[in-house]
Amino acid sequence: MAIKLQQPILLGAIGLTFSAWLLDLLTHSLWHSSGSEVGIVGIGAAAVGASLWLRRKPTPIEIRPEASTEAVNRLLAETQQIIEHLEASGASQAVLRAKIGQIVEEMSRKAIRIAVIGSSSVGKTSLLNVLEARLPSQRSYSFQELPSLFAPDSALAPEQLATEADLVLFAVQADLTAPEHQTLKELVARHKRTLIVLTKLDQYLPSQQTILLKQLQLRSQGILAATDVVAIAAAPRPVKVRQHQADGLIQEQMEYPQPQVESLSARLEQVVAQEAEQLILQTTLDHAITLKTTAQSGLNALRRDLALPIVEQYQWVAAATAFANPLPTLDLLAAAAITGKMVVELGAVYQQKLSLAQAQAVASTLAGFMVKLGLVEFSTQTLGSLLKSHSVTYVAGGAVQGVSAAYLTRLAGLSLIEHFQALSASSPDATPPLLEGLSQTLQAVFQQNQRLAFLKSLMSQALSRLRLTPIQVLTSQTQELKLEENKVITCVSVDHFESTPIPSI
Numbered sequence: 001m002a003i004k005l006q007q008p009i010l011l012g013a014i015g016l017t018f019s020a021w022l023l024d025l026l027t028h029s030l031w032h033s034s035g036s037e038v039g040i041v042g043i044g045a046a047a048v049g050a051s052l053w054l055r056r057k058p059t060p061i062e063i064r065p066e067a068s069t070e071a072v073n074r075l076l077a078e079t080q081q082i083i084e085h086l087e088a089s090g091a092s093q094a095v096l097r098a099k100i101g102q103i104v105e106e107m108s109r110k111a112i113r114i115a116v117i118g119s120s121s122v123g124k125t126s127l128l129n130v131l132e133a134r135l136p137s138q139r140s141y142s143f144q145e146l147p148s149l150f151a152p153d154s155a156l157a158p159e160q161l162a163t164e165a166d167l168v169l170f171a172v173q174a175d176l177t178a179p180e181h182q183t184l185k186e187l188v189a190r191h192k193r194t195l196i197v198l199t200k201l202d203q204y205l206p207s208q209q210t211i212l213l214k215q216l217q218l219r220s221q222g223i224l225a226a227t228d229v230v231a232i233a234a235a236p237r238p239v240k241v242r243q244h245q246a247d248g249l250i251q252e253q254m255e256y257p258q259p260q261v262e263s264l265s266a267r268l269e270q271v272v273a274q275e276a277e278q279l280i281l282q283t284t285l286d287h288a289i290t291l292k293t294t295a296q297s298g299l300n301a302l303r304r305d306l307a308l309p310i311v312e313q314y315q316w317v318a319a320a321t322a323f324a325n326p327l328p329t330l331d332l333l334a335a336a337a338i339t340g341k342m343v344v345e346l347g348a349v350y351q352q353k354l355s356l357a358q359a360q361a362v363a364s365t366l367a368g369f370m371v372k373l374g375l376v377e378f379s380t381q382t383l384g385s386l387l388k389s390h391s392v393t394y395v396a397g398g399a400v401q402g403v404s405a406a407y408l409t410r411l412a413g414l415s416l417i418e419h420f421q422a423l424s425a426s427s428p429d430a431t432p433p434l435l436e437g438l439s440q441t442l443q444a445v446f447q448q449n450q451r452l453a454f455l456k457s458l459m460s461q462a463l464s465r466l467r468l469t470p471i472q473v474l475t476s477q478t479q480e481l482k483l484e485e486n487k488v489i490t491c492v493s494v495d496h497f498e499s500t501p502i503p504s505i
Helices: 015-031 036-056 069-088 094-106 124-134 178-189 206-219 262-324 332-349 356-372 375-388 396-425 438-448 452-468 470-475
Strands: 112-118 141-145 167-172 193-198 229-231 239-244 250-255 478-484 487-492
Touching (some): 069 262, 094 262, 124 262, 167 178, 178 193, 193 206, 332 396, 356 375, 356 438, 396 452
Parallel strands (some): 112 141, 112 167, 167 193, 193 229
């Protein structure tokens, strides 16, 4: 899958086109208005607002598919294809292949795995001890007590802790708190069979027990059936009993009531009898999803190593050509023609077979997104401000355009990498449309690459390249391309520039 750029690349890649196009479109509406600073303020305000909104937004609940033998086999087949791609690079994937065999064997497993989760001090250990002694021996069970929920040192979310369990007992000692309610929804969304177990029932009066049980059933309505909420007393507190003796003395002693877990035992037996096969199949599906995700991450890393040099070469060619050709305007059609080659080459890395028309459609869409999101104005004004404090011996406008071209081309390339990764990870039966989600991907990439330190580093590298061979950039290894009757632009050969590492971002 080696990628080598040999043909000359059209002027400016994405950078010059977007910068010049914005100048043409917004000459009278932005650049010559008193509100030119408002654009930057607006971008900053939008970025801050989005950041705050994302921080406050609850973690999205991942809804996993319901298990079936067909779903598991399909995931394993897709994982097999990914492994073959990885092996084509020469790396052994024996571990991943062994896990496929383990998942196949797991589908015939008979033992039921039960996990108990809950906050600290809710009686998880007592509950497990009673269950191990009370559940019938006709079926094999394995039990696991998971770490306390919401503990400060907990590195994993509850649904991640319960990945090995077929059935989860969610222990509580009162009404559900907001975090517990959210955890319950996440477990059920992943089709993790769950029962709510109200422990320490003996600590409430009979009237309170009825009210609390109904409250839990109401709170979980729409998530669990009412019969999946049970109340127990796994380790009832000892009771002081006074006995009046015949001689008139009063003798006190502590009595230890028997555990009250009949409701839970009965419900567990019923669930296992009716759903055992489906419970095991769902856990198997979870493991198949995790295995595919692991394999896909390895393939993404491999492809990214191949794709980043392509983006790097395009960004520097864009910088050099923009610096050499400070044209006042280029239209969107020209942008699609200029950026189509990079789209095609990156698509080839991710096995996305794109025609030239499709590549131009992606480039045009990306151009529109960049303008709407204000990225071109941001890059031009921010980099222009940085250049004012930098000793530049070339025309200021050309330097701004050159560095801006490199920055915008890099944003476009990184966005395409992320977008193609998402497309590659999709199931073949549910591949999303080519352009779906591209705007959101571009926004996310911009937020990751707007740090001042990175912009300064990129600017220094761009100026260093432009400063080394200014005459060659202007006069040698160039081509002319006629886009329209009255538009002829100059292209610079990729082979004219050597690749240098870019700071990790």
